[in-house]
Amino acid sequence: xxxxxxxxxxxxxxxxxxxxxxxxxxxxxxxxxxxxxxxxxxxxxxxxxxxxxxxxxxxxxxxxxxxxxxxxxxxxxxxxxxxxxxxxxxxxxxxxxxxxxxxxxxxxxxxxxxxxxxxxxxxxxxxxxxxxxxxxxxxxxxxxxxxxxxxxxxxxxxxxxxxxxxxxxxxxxxxxxxxxxxxxxxxxxxxxxxxxxxxxxxxxxxxxxxxxxxxxxxxxxxxxxxxxxxxxxxxxxxxxxxxxxxxxxxxxxxxxxxxxxxxxxxxxxxxxxxxxxxxxxxxxxxxxxxxxxxxxxxxxxxxxxxxxxxxxxxxxxxxxxxxxxxxxxx
Amino acid sequence: xxxxxxxxxxxxxxxxxxxxxxxxxxxxxxxxxxxxxxxxxxxxxxxxxxxxxxxxxxxxxxxxxxxxxxxxxxxxxxxxxxxxxxxxxxxxxxxxxxxxxxxxxxxxxxxxxxxxxxxxxxxxxxxxxxxxxxxxxxxxxxxxxxxxxxxxxxxxxxxxxxxxxxxxxxxxxxxxxxxxxxxxxxxxxxxxxxxxxxxxxxxxxxxxxxxxxxxxxxxxxxxxxxxxxxxxxxxxxxxxxx
Numbered sequence: 001x002x003x004x005x006x007x008x009x010x011x012x013x014x015x016x017x018x019x020x021x022x023x024x025x026x027x028x029x030x031x032x033x034x035x036x037x038x039x040x041x042x043x044x045x046x047x048x049x050x051x052x053x054x055x056x057x058x059x060x061x062x063x064x065x066x067x068x069x070x071x072x073x074x075x076x077x078x079x080x081x082x083x084x085x086x087x088x089x090x091x092x093x094x095x096x097x098x099x100x101x102x103x104x105x106x107x108x109x110x111x112x113x114x115x116x117x118x119x120x121x122x123x124x125x126x127x128x129x130x131x132x133x134x135x136x137x138x139x140x141x142x143x144x145x146x147x148x149x150x151x152x153x154x155x156x157x158x159x160x161x162x163x164x165x166x167x168x169x170x171x172x173x174x175x176x177x178x179x180x181x182x183x184x185x186x187x188x189x190x191x192x193x194x195x196x197x198x199x200x201x202x203x204x205x206x207x208x209x210x211x212x213x214x215x216x217x218x219x220x221x222x223x224x225x226x227x228x229x230x231x232x233x234x235x236x237x238x239x240x241x242x243x244x245x246x247x248x249x250x251x252x253x254x255x256x257x258x259x260x261x262x263x264x265x266x267x268x269x270x271x272x273x274x275x276x277x278x279x280x281x282x283x284x285x286x287x288x289x290x291x292x293x294x295x296x297x298x299x300x301x302x303x304x305x306x307x308x309x310x311x312x313x314x315x316x317x318x319x320x321x322x323x324x325x326x327x328x329x330x
Numbered sequence: 331x332x333x334x335x336x337x338x339x340x341x342x343x344x345x346x347x348x349x350x351x352x353x354x355x356x357x358x359x360x361x362x363x364x365x366x367x368x369x370x371x372x373x374x375x376x377x378x379x380x381x382x383x384x385x386x387x388x389x390x391x392x393x394x395x396x397x398x399x400x401x402x403x404x405x406x407x408x409x410x411x412x413x414x415x416x417x418x419x420x421x422x423x424x425x426x427x428x429x430x431x432x433x434x435x436x437x438x439x440x441x442x443x444x445x446x447x448x449x450x451x452x453x454x455x456x457x458x459x460x461x462x463x464x465x466x467x468x469x470x471x472x473x474x475x476x477x478x479x480x481x482x483x484x485x486x487x488x489x490x491x492x493x494x495x496x497x498x499x500x501x502x503x504x505x506x507x508x509x510x511x512x513x514x515x516x517x518x519x520x521x522x523x524x525x526x527x528x529x530x531x532x533x534x535x536x537x538x539x540x541x542x543x544x545x546x547x548x549x550x551x552x553x554x555x556x557x558x559x560x561x562x563x564x565x566x567x568x569x570x571x572x
Binding site: 059 | 345352353355356358359363364369371372376378379382396399400419420473474478480481484556559560562563564572
């Protein structure tokens with residue numbers, strides 16, 4: 001989802017050659033860039049966009065799983081699901097805070113999300129239709145997110161890299177928990193196993209799309225790689241994800257919904273690797289640009305929460321001011 | 331009557347209120363409150379699970395926590411009506427939480443000395459959680475009561491809406507020596523509410539007819555709509571393991 005974070009990023013910058021060279025030297029020396037350090041405007045803008053979109057993905061990502069909070073099939077699953085969705089909210093909070101260190105407010109970022117100006121990961125515009133989706137989201141969506149986020153733990157911007165370390169620990173737990181739901185269902189009744197296959201069928205391709213466009217079509221990747229905001233290409237991470245995930249699907253006894261998927265011995269310096277069939281990029285861009293099944297409902301839900309909560313936030317502020325005035329008067 | 335029935339009442343109160351709070355997840359008025367509402371839901375769910383497991387042991391029919399939560403009908407649930415009340419707006423949710431915590435905190439305090447090891451064990455954990463719920467929800471009652479004209483009007487409306495429901499907290503069908511006497515908690519509950527309402531500048535309305543029935547399984551229409559989605563997977567796939 002974080003490669004998608006670069007969609008719409010503007011890395012253009014107009015500092016002097018000396019300034020840019022000095023900055024690049026720090027990046028090349030693997031120094032972390034901290035909030036008060038000098039940095040090119042394009043670097044700041046790219047990070048604001050990427051971290052903001054990452055934060056929005058966490059917050060919007062609460063909705064498809066939250067869709068099952070009231071329907072979890074056991075008390076144990078109910079507790080785990082609620083805790084997981086709450087973790088995603090916590091990730092959003094760290095990320096908004098990391099973005100704030102670059103001089104943008106949470107209020108501004110929220111406005112951009114609600115107005116549709118800022119994006120979030122396309123995966124969350126797909127619906128969650130059966131309980132196995134709670135397994136598949138953890139296994140595939142969090143699994144794909146981890147591939148990106150492990151790399152982001154080494155991002156050149158310090159606050160983002162540090163936020164990612166904690167986020168990765170939690171995501172890794174979510175991924176295993178999701179897989180355990182899949183395993184339980186695949187060892188269960190035929191109806192449960194059918195649900196598991198159905199979830200995989202619907203979420204496999206959208207999960208691959210989370211890594212963003214093919215390298216040749218990824219407009220902002222090159223500058224981000226040079227600044228070490230991004231460490232690996234979209235295709236490299238996508239392939240790593242596929243190679244890790246296919247054997248896991250086989251262990252579950254599930255079929256990857258890609259008839260063209262095949263093993264190529266010559267890849268990865270002779271270690272071999274999977275080659276996947278064609279990704280439907282028309283679908284990807286359609287969903288990114290607002291026409292997925294759930295785009296409108298996701299944004300409407302965020303807007304409703306924001307609008308319905310306005311009086312609460314105003315009241316908290318008014319009370320704090322009154323209290324301060326009363327204390328000053330005493 | 332039996333300890334089983336008394337523990338079930340408690341478990342039902344916790345599960346139903348937890349479920350209500352979980353409906354907020356992803357829709358809170360601010361991110362911090364979204365996290366806090368989920369936290370409180372998880373606290374209540376944790377206590378509910380221990381209490382259901384204990385109820386199942388006391389019942390002795392080889393049922394599990396999930397059998398008790400997912401395979402009983404509306405008429406077999408014994409929660410008080412307060413906890414099943416719909417969330418309403420944020421003021422209503424926070425007031426309901428405040429009323430509940432203002433009861434449960436002293437209840438668990440008293441239960442710390444219970445002769446029953448499971449009850450005193452649950453109390454040891456829950457008393458700290460309820461102290462937090464009481465503080466957090468109480469602070470919101472004050473903020474909203476003392477905030478803007480809009481928030482004060484909403485909070486006063488929530489007080490009026492929930493007014494028929496708080497008295498049932500002090501009732502039980504099943505007084506049992508292992509648990510504190512619910513009626514005796516009333517003085518502390520009233521003191522907590524009065525203190526917060528004074529700080530908030532809110533008025534406690536004149537008495538109205540107290541609605542009751544939860545303890546004998548006679549609920550409002552709202553409970554069935556909550557149990558239907560909650561129980562549907564267990565009901566649709568009998569015996570399946572999840």
